[in-house]
Amino acid sequence: MAVSGLLHHFHSFPSTHHLLRPAIRPPKFPFPNGGFPARLAANAEAKAKAKPKAKAKAKAKTKTAITATAASVFEDTHTVNIAEDVTQGEQMGKRLIGRTPMIYLNKVTQGCVANIAAKLESMEPCRSVKDRIGYSMISDAEESGAISPGRSILVEPTSGNTGLGIAFVAAAKGYKLIVTMPASMDIERRILLRAFGAEVVLTDPMKGMKGAVDKAEEIVQSKPNAYMFQQFDNIANTKVVSVPSSPPCWAKIHFDTTGPEIWEDTVGSVDIFVAGIGTGGTITGTGRYLKMMDRDIKVVGVEPADRSVISGDNPGYVPSILDVKLLDEVLKITNDEAVEMARKLALEEGLLVGISSGAAAAAAVSIAKRPENAGKLIVVVFPSFGERYIPTVLFHSLHEEVRKMEHR
Numbered sequence: 001m002a003v004s005g006l007l008h009h010f011h012s013f014p015s016t017h018h019l020l021r022p023a024i025r026p027p028k029f030p031f032p033n034g035g036f037p038a039r040l041a042a043n044a045e046a047k048a049k050a051k052p053k054a055k056a057k058a059k060a061k062t063k064t065a066i067t068a069t070a071a072s073v074f075e076d077t078h079t080v081n082i083a084e085d086v087t088q089g090e091q092m093g094k095r096l097i098g099r100t101p102m103i104y105l106n107k108v109t110q111g112c113v114a115n116i117a118a119k120l121e122s123m124e125p126c127r128s129v130k131d132r133i134g135y136s137m138i139s140d141a142e143e144s145g146a147i148s149p150g151r152s153i154l155v156e157p158t159s160g161n162t163g164l165g166i167a168f169v170a171a172a173k174g175y176k177l178i179v180t181m182p183a184s185m186d187i188e189r190r191i192l193l194r195a196f197g198a199e200v201v202l203t204d205p206m207k208g209m210k211g212a213v214d215k216a217e218e219i220v221q222s223k224p225n226a227y228m229f230q231q232f233d234n235i236a237n238t239k240v241v242s243v244p245s246s247p248p249c250w251a252k253i254h255f256d257t258t259g260p261e262i263w264e265d266t267v268g269s270v271d272i273f274v275a276g277i278g279t280g281g282t283i284t285g286t287g288r289y290l291k292m293m294d295r296d297i298k299v300v301g302v303e304p305a306d307r308s309v310i311s312g313d314n315p316g317y318v319p320s321i322l323d324v325k326l327l328d329e330v331l332k333i334t335n336d337e338a339v340e341m342a343r344k345l346a347l348e349e350g351l352l353v354g355i356s357s358g359a360a361a362a363a364a365v366s367i368a369k370r371p372e373n374a375g376k377l378i379v380v381v382f383p384s385f386g387e388r389y390i391p392t393v394l395f396h397s398l399h400e401e402v403r404k405m406e407h408r
Contacts, residue, residue, distance in 0.1 A: 086125050087135055087172050096125055097135045098257045102265045102379070107348040108341065108361065112368035114272075114376040118361070119262060122353050126168045127385035129258075129282055134165025136253035137229045138173065147227050149174035155219050155228040157181070157212035160189050161384055162279070166229065167196035178226075180215040182208060186391050254282050259289025262379055270297060271376035274364045275383075276356050277301045277330070280322030282381060287326050298328040302363040305332035331366065333359040339394055341365070342386065352386035355394050 088096050100123050105116045121129035138154070141147045147154065154177045156166055163179045170177040177198040181189075184205035193200050201219070203211040220226040262270060273290050275283040287299035335355070342358025345351045353361075364380040367373060389395065 085172050087139075087169050097131050098124075099261060100124060102262070103351075105345075105349060105361070105364075108344050109365060109368060112365060113371060113374040114368035114378050116361075116364050116368050116378045116380060117266065118351070118357075118380050118382050119258075120351070121381055121383050122351075122357070122385035126164050127388060128161040128165060129381065129383040130161040130165035131168070132165070132253050132257060133162055133281060134167070134169045137166065138169050138175070140252075141227065141229070147175070151225055153178060153223055153226045155180070155216050155223075155226050157209065157216040157228075159209060159212070160185060161388075163198070164189075164192055164196070167193050167198045170198070171196045178216075178219055180212040180219070182212055188388070188391050192388075252285065254285025255289045256285075258282065258381075259286040259293075262286065263290060263293050266377060266379065268293065269377050270294075270379045272298045272300060272367060272373065272378040274300045274302060274360055274367065274378060274380040276360050276381070277303045277322065278356070278383070280319040282383070284321060284323045284326060286381070288323065291326070299326055300363065300367060301327045301330045302333055302360050303330060304338075304359070305334045331363040333362050335393070337362045342394055346386060351382070353382045354384040354386055354389045355392065357382035357384065357386075358394075 083096050086096060100120050102117050102119050105118055109116055121131075124131035126134075138147070146152075152175060154166065154170055154175050156163055156177070157180045158166075159181060163181065167177055167179070177196075178201060179193055179198050180201045180203055182205045183202040185202075190200050201215060203215045205211075207214070216228050220228045262273070270290060273283075273287055275286065277283055283299065283301055290297045291299065338355045338359035340358070341362040342353055342355055345353055345358065345361060351357075360380045360382065364378050368378055386394065
């Protein structure tokens with residue numbers, strides 16, 4: 001049966017979808033109990049002892065030769081699996097940033113006729129999908145010669161996670177970073193940025209992100225060797241890619257990594273891709289790649305119901321990198337719906353994620369209940385880890401409870 005036919009057959013049985021998942025056991029660790037080199041040396045030594053008439057000098061030579069052979073075999077078959085640093089990309093076949101796991105949702109999907117798999121960007125080094133952007137922006141700027149450690153001052157307007165994604169990479173590479181953000185951002189976010197050594201400049205909260213961008217531009221103009229990424233328009237977050245039979249699209253880091261990862265992990269069986277709109281990078285890059293691989297894949301954007309911008313009800317700051325034409329549908333999710341789902345994911349699935357992940361999951365569940373999606377596979381991105389949102393409404397119901405706790 002052809003692969004395409006197999007995938008179609010696979011989709012036609014929603015009740016057995018889970019049963020058909022491949023269960024490939026990884027190979028056992030090659031060197032248990034001291035490893036192959038140790039066993040090789042031990043066996044050789046035992047053989048040498050079985051020959052009492054052999055001269056001591058001959059024994060020594062034999063053991064030395066065998067030990068050298070064992071060491072050579074060890075070097076050829078096993079290397080130290082330790083990354084050079086936290087920013088390691090694809091070097092030596094490893095990657096700390098990206099290659100995040102995917103997991104089926106099982107309990108919050110009651111009433112669903114489609115399967116939902118979540119991509120856990122909450123397992124990035126700094127616990128956010130923005131780690132990909134931070135690494136990409138700095139690496140691309142270095143490769144172009146625009147910045148270098150010890151010389152350049154990095155400047156970035158941010159409302160949170162992108163600043164942290166840039167901050168941890170900047171710290172590892174030795175850059176000074178200045179972050180501008182609305183004063184309305186929580187103090188915990190500021191503390192995390194300061195922990196990575198970033199200078200935090202607060203702006204008028206009434207001016208929103210526009211005020212943070214203006215302040216960042218002002219800083220760049222006043223400081224020599226200052227360099228601003230500006231995630232909302234940066235070409236490292238976006239890149240024109242020529243796609244056959246399609247108009248040009250904006251994508252780079254997510255087109256190059258997130259999209260291919262989802263396609264490979266689902267063996268090309270993804271039918272619907274769901275992600276928050278945010279700054280536009282994730283849904284544009286990933287969605288464009290998936291549609292390039294299969295034009296029938298649907299891309300669904302998720303945005304807050306009270307401040308949506310794509311639907312046109314409350315026009316706001318629309319990132320220039322967002323390819324609106326790529327979206328097949330945009331779903332509005334209320335804050336209450338997002339919080340409720342995020343809490344359910346922790347309680348029922350054991351997944352501690354943020355409010356935006358709750359919103360994406362709520363949208364995915366809604367789509368998975370539609371009769372026309374029976375047997376399909378929906379992939380949803382969980383962009384960040386829940387612990388970062390302890391001071392928010394997500395955990396407010398628990399604050400009073402834990403304050404009243406007494407020892408017993």
